[in-house]
Amino acid sequence: MGYRLSKIYTRTGDKGTTGLGDGRRVDKDSARIEAIGTIDELNCLIGILITHSPPAEIEQLLTAIQHRLFDLGGELAMPGHNLMSDQSVTDLEQELDKLNENLPPLQEFILPAGNRLAASCHHARAVCRRAERRLTQLARDENEAVNQTGLKYLNRLSDLLFVIARVLARQDGGNEVYWRKDI
Structure with missing residues (x-):
């Protein structure tokens, strides 16, 4: 495979626009670029999570998710191209079910803590969840092509990340931190 980028700076974005894969230039704060940027931010956070050395099974799952998020960003950068499949949503659902079956039922709200x-x-x-909101906003524009699978994927992914957080909080004898109204 040849080089994809031979020069990192191009100066083509200096006036507040960026190029899409179909050759169009759009404002850097357009709904499409906001969605792409938030998905990229999510991918970065998952990369940071991986550097904290989760259990191997979860690390492998998170790495696969990073690849699908890259696909989703690519799909948005090339309007009309579909890179996300329904199978990617099914895969998340299967992982969600597998991880959730060993957790106790929720009886309280959980704080984003534990470890x-x-x-x-x-x-x-x-x-x-923010990426899902940005993509939903983009999908509402009738002039913008959005594969609905991406919306489903982000919705399931946020659920899966919640369940993974529950699993991670409980590892090594740890606990989840429950919300209490009396504090």
Whole structure:
């Protein structure tokens, strides 16, 4: 494979626009670029979570998620191209079910805490919800092509990140931190 970028700076964005894969230039604060940027931010947070050394099974899952998020960002950068499949949503659901089956039922709200891994995962979950909101906003524009699978993927991913945070909080004898109204 040849080089994709031979020069990192191009100066083409100096006036507040950026290029899409179809050759169009759009404002850097457009709904599409906001969605792409938030998905990129989420991918970065998942990368940080991986550096905190989660259990191998979760690390492998998070790495696969990073690849799908890159696909989703690429799909948005190339309007009309579909890189996300329904299978990617099904895969998340299967992982969610597998991880959730060993957790006790929720009886209280959980705070984004417990340990560094759990808190980092909750941070990624919160940004995932923002990415979902940004993509929903983009999808509402009738002039913008958005593969609905990406919306489903982000919705399931935020649920999965919540469950992963629960699992991580409980590792090594740890506990989840429950919300209490009396504090």
